[in-house]
Amino acid sequence: MSERLGFIMLVHTGLERAAQVARFVAESGSPVVIHVDADVDAAAHARFTDALSDLPDVTFARRHRCEWGTWSLVAAMQTAAHQLLQAYPKVQHVYAMSGACLPLRPIAELAAWLERHPDTDFIESVNVADVNWTKGGLSEERFSLWFPFAFKKHKWLFDRAVDLQRLLRVKRDIPDGIVPHIGSQWWCLTRETLDLILRDPLRPHYERYFRHVWIPDESYFQTLVRLHARHIESRSLTLGKFDHQGRPHVFYDDHLQLLRRSDCFMARKVWPGAGRLYEHFLTRRDAPLSDAEPQPSRIDRHFARATLQRVRGRPGLYMTSRFPVKNRENGKTAEPYSVFQGFAEVFQDFEGWLSAVANCRVHGHIFAPHKVEFAGRERVFAGGLSDSATLRDYNPRAFLTNLVWATRGERQCFQYGPGDTQGNNHDLLWFMATDSNAQISVISGAWAVPLYRSGRDFAELRREAARLQRIEMRMLEILQSPEVRARVRIWTMAEFLENPAEPLHTLFDEIAPHSQARLIRIPDLVDLSGFGTFLQELRNQGMQPVLMGDFPLGPVSPGPNHRMK
Known part of the structure; x- marks a missing residue:
């Protein structure tokens, strides 16, 4: 009993x-x-x-x-x-x-x-006076103001009464002998x-006083x-x-x-x-x-974790119940990923090589204007993502965050360059550049290699080269901005080709830090014989290519560092 x-x-x-x-x-x-x-x-x-x-x-x-x-x-x-x-x-x-x-x-x-x-x-x-967990903007004021209106039933009157009392600097007298406590x-x-x-x-x-306390x-x-x-x-x-x-x-x-x-x-x-x-x-x-x-402390950590997840969410997860304020997200994306600009242009089968040596998923230009170049050129990828450029371009940021979210546990790598979809005011690149999960590696000026090898009319090539250079110059400005949070590395094409093994080794160690394999051989370079002459001809035609660095007129060979020791 x-x-x-x-x-x-x-x-x-x-x-x-x-x-x-x-x-x-x-x-x-x-x-x-x-x-x-x-x-x-x-x-x-x-x-x-x-x-x-x-x-x-x-x-x-x-x-x-x-x-x-x-x-x-x-x-x-x-x-x-x-x-x-x-x-x-x-x-x-x-x-x-x-x-x-x-x-x-x-x-x-x-x-x-x-x-x-x-x-x-x-x-x-x-x-x-010692409480820091009251909600609703009223702590000491709940004891110093009058509250004649019910908060839930007469919300407008409640708020106006509080505003008026604040304006008039109303302050009620607390009965002698008591110190307000709450709980x-x-x-x-x-x-x-x-x-x-x-x-x-x-x-x-006491009752006359507390009747009008909130x-x-x-x-x-x-x-x-x-x-x-x-x-x-x-x-x-x-x-x-x-x-x-x-x-x-x-x-x-x-x-x-x-x-x-x-x-x-x-x-x-x-x-x-x-x-x-x-x-x-x-x-x-x-x-x-x-x-x-x-x-109760045994379960406090569960509620603390639930509150944190409710307020901040999970990194890279965007959901209708808690869509984050721009630049205040708990991580723009879910996991680290790598972006390569210019690598697929100067190396033969760069995608296949990187996929083999680093054991990661390597895509082509997933923001190419015509379609999404998923790895293996799949039409539908993880998470039900389509290779349709129209669907992707409806919300390019969401496409990228969904790609990384749907493939958690597997590092995603893809190509991105000045010929790809840039969005309004390069908002997609800004998104990646301010994402701490992004690793962005750039060989500037490499966009000229496909033009050189295309065999198209030279006047047309000159106009396209000028357009791509303007875009890449803006991209480089973004990547060198003080707002950047991504891991960014930039080489001119001439600088990179002097010793391609060293930067590739650094990138390999970052992409696959726990790999037991060693980077034995770098991929083969595309044939750049005559590329220097091509750049000189662009200059002769009135277009000044400046992003490749001091590129030699003669043939380019990988030199003794092409093979890793």
Whole structure:
């Protein structure tokens, strides 16, 4: 029997579940006084009381019409608490709970635990000056302004009243002798402390003040307990977690093991449809009583991780429920990837070579104007990505982030150059350049090699070379911007070809840092015989190629460093 422990319960929704919990508590030997919100219709109220009519230790308090954040909730608790103390003189601790609370351990374990703390009041009571977790922009102001309007029902009037009082610099006088404290409204107080609060001769004076405090159910008992308690433990015995916006976490069936691990006596807020939770925790078991201490900290890290994921999300994951603000994402993409500019132009079969030596997925120009050049030239790639340029260009950034997200665990490499889709104001390159996951390697001027080998009309080649050079010059400006967060390496074509093995070795080590293989041979260069003459002819025709570096007029050979030692 647990008759030295009594409960008051505030109910406004989920009446069937509240009836289950009240029956569980009462059949454990603890009296329960229930306050049912006056807004609950008569038929539902009658069904609720009838369902518990066979339990003599379940009684009902005079009803108040309750509104969130108003004095009515304190009045309901006062009425229920007074009735409990009057009707049950043996009760030494009073536990406040709601209809959405669920006992996680037998009531007898809670009663035995409280017997070991006979003079202790368990109530979260924190000086408002020291609180950093209040939400809604009101901390000390909830005690210094007047709040005549309900926040949820009259939001516009509530906000205008606050604005006007701020403008007029209104400041209410706090009653002498009290220091405002706030905390959870779900407390467990000793009979002595609760009785002193209810019988305090200054109670009418305090009530006149707290009637116009915002959310007084989180401050009335929390403040007055400081006047009357002999020993306070500033914590609630009810497990309740809140998100970053101050809204309570709701517990569902898949939280069963988490709740069991906490060893807490009560949990709030439990979804009425969580049948598995109610069945498990309200089933009586013949087992020795446990004297384990409540350990909510055991599950705190799970909620901290959930809050972090809700606020920041997962790197590279874009979703409709939390689309990030530009440049404030938790990582633009999911994993590292490599972008090569000019490599496929100066090396033969660069894609096949890199794929073989680095064991990664190497694509062609995935932003080529005509189509997406996936590895192996697949038409549909991971994540259902199509090779259609039209679909890709609808949102090129999303195409890239989806590609990296859908292939997590496998490094993606692709070619990108001035001949590819640039987007408005080079927004795609800006996206990659400011992405810390990107590794961008550039051989400037290499776009001229395909022109040289094309055999097209020279006047046409000169115009195209001028166009591509203008684009690449803008690209290089972006990649050299102080806003860049990507790992960027830039070589002129002449500089790179002096010793191609060294930069390729560096890139290989970054792409495959854990590879046991060594880079034995670099890929073969394309035939660049006459390329210097081609560049000179462009100059002769009035176009000045400047991005290739000091390229020789004679034939280019890889020299002695072509093979790695």
